[in-house]
Amino acid sequence: MKKTLLAVVTSSLFAASANAAVVYDKDGQQLEVTGRIEYDAGQMGFKDSTPTEVNNFGGDGSARLGVNGKWATGYNDVALIGKADWQLNAEHDSAFSSSDANTDTINSRNVYAGADFGNGIQATVGQQDSAYIELKDVTDTFNYFDGINEDQFSSSGRWADSYKVTYAADGWDLRTSIGFSDANKDPDATATYYKNEYSAAAGYTFTIDDVQSLKAVLAYQAATQHTATDDNLTDAQYALGLGYTYDAFYLASTYGQRKHDAADYKDDIWTATASYKVLPEVTVYTNYEIVDPHNAAGKVVETSASGADGDFYVFGTEYAFTPKAKAYAEYKLNQTTGYDDQYVVGLQYNF
Incomplete structure (x- = not known):
C-alpha cells in the first residue's frame, strides 16, 4: 500500500475525535473508542404541576460510549468510514420530570456509514448531524443551558434516515443534507410530522493573524410538513452566524428567522455569546438567546417566545482539571x- 494512503487513513479519523482512544491501527484500518461520563446537579427543570416553578435541588447522570472506524479501500485516497454512539440516561433525561419515559434507557445518537474521499469530501448516510449544525456550533460552545434556540427543528440537531455530503478544506466548510422521516413510512392521518427535511450550510474561516480569526456561516433548513388538515406545507429557517477569536477571547452571534406555514407565523431568533480564558484552566462565559415572534394582524398568536427558553441569559464558568476532564x-x-x-453545577470526563 502506498505510504500516502496510509498517512491519510491513520492521521486523523474525524476532526471531532480529539478525545478518542485509538484501539486498533494497522494496514490502513483504524478503530477508535469514544466516551463521556457526566453528572449534573442543581435546579435545572420545572415542575409538572406548575411549569413555571423550578424543581428542588437534584441530580442527573449520563454516560456515552461510541466507536469510530476508518478503512482504506486501496483506491487512491478513498476510505470507508463509520460511527456509532449511544447514551445511557441514569435517572431522568429531562431534568427530574416525573413523566419522563427515558429513565435508565440507552438511546442511539449517531449511527452512520459512508466514505471519505481524501480531498476534504465526505459522504455519509444514517442518523447524524444535519448540515444546519454548523450554524448552531457558532454559539453553542458551552455546557448545559446554551445552544437551545439556534436550531428550531431539533434540539439535538440529528436527523434519522439522512444523507449528507461535506467539503472541508482551505478554510471552507460546506455541508448539505436531506432526511426522510420514519413517520412517513406508516403515517397516522391525524398526525403532524415532517415528510422530509433538507438543509445546507456554507462557512469560511478568515485567518487574520496568529491570534485572530473570523468564521462566517450562512445556513438554511426546511421541511415538508404534514398536518391533520394539510399536506406538503413548508417549515423553513435561515440564519447567519459570525464567530470572532482573539487569543483567549471568543465573541459570536447568530441571527435568523423561522417561518411556519402550518400556523402562518414567523419567529426571529437571535443568540450571542462571549467567553474568555482567564487562565489555561479557567474559562468564564455568558450567553443570551431570544425567540421573538412576529405576527400579521389576524394571524395565529405565536407562543414560542413564552416559557423558559423564550428569552434568557446564561452566566457560567468552567475549570479544566485535564484536557479531558472539567467542572x-x-x-x-x-x-x-x-x-x-435555574442553575446547574456539573462534572464531565471525556475519553
Whole structure:
C-alpha cells in the first residue's frame, strides 16, 4: 500500500475525535473508542404541576460510549468510514420530570456509514448531524443551558434516515443534507410530522493573524410538513452566524428567522455569546438567546417566545482539571415573566 494512503487513513479519523482512544491501527484500518461520563446537579427543570416553578435541588447522570472506524479501500485516497454512539440516561433525561419515559434507557445518537474521499469530501448516510449544525456550533460552545434556540427543528440537531455530503478544506466548510422521516413510512392521518427535511450550510474561516480569526456561516433548513388538515406545507429557517477569536477571547452571534406555514407565523431568533480564558484552566462565559415572534394582524398568536427558553441569559464558568476532564457551574436568568431562574453545577470526563 502506498505510504500516502496510509498517512491519510491513520492521521486523523474525524476532526471531532480529539478525545478518542485509538484501539486498533494497522494496514490502513483504524478503530477508535469514544466516551463521556457526566453528572449534573442543581435546579435545572420545572415542575409538572406548575411549569413555571423550578424543581428542588437534584441530580442527573449520563454516560456515552461510541466507536469510530476508518478503512482504506486501496483506491487512491478513498476510505470507508463509520460511527456509532449511544447514551445511557441514569435517572431522568429531562431534568427530574416525573413523566419522563427515558429513565435508565440507552438511546442511539449517531449511527452512520459512508466514505471519505481524501480531498476534504465526505459522504455519509444514517442518523447524524444535519448540515444546519454548523450554524448552531457558532454559539453553542458551552455546557448545559446554551445552544437551545439556534436550531428550531431539533434540539439535538440529528436527523434519522439522512444523507449528507461535506467539503472541508482551505478554510471552507460546506455541508448539505436531506432526511426522510420514519413517520412517513406508516403515517397516522391525524398526525403532524415532517415528510422530509433538507438543509445546507456554507462557512469560511478568515485567518487574520496568529491570534485572530473570523468564521462566517450562512445556513438554511426546511421541511415538508404534514398536518391533520394539510399536506406538503413548508417549515423553513435561515440564519447567519459570525464567530470572532482573539487569543483567549471568543465573541459570536447568530441571527435568523423561522417561518411556519402550518400556523402562518414567523419567529426571529437571535443568540450571542462571549467567553474568555482567564487562565489555561479557567474559562468564564455568558450567553443570551431570544425567540421573538412576529405576527400579521389576524394571524395565529405565536407562543414560542413564552416559557423558559423564550428569552434568557446564561452566566457560567468552567475549570479544566485535564484536557479531558472539567467542572462547570451555570446560572440561567429567565426573562420570561413568571418563570423561575435555574442553575446547574456539573462534572464531565471525556475519553
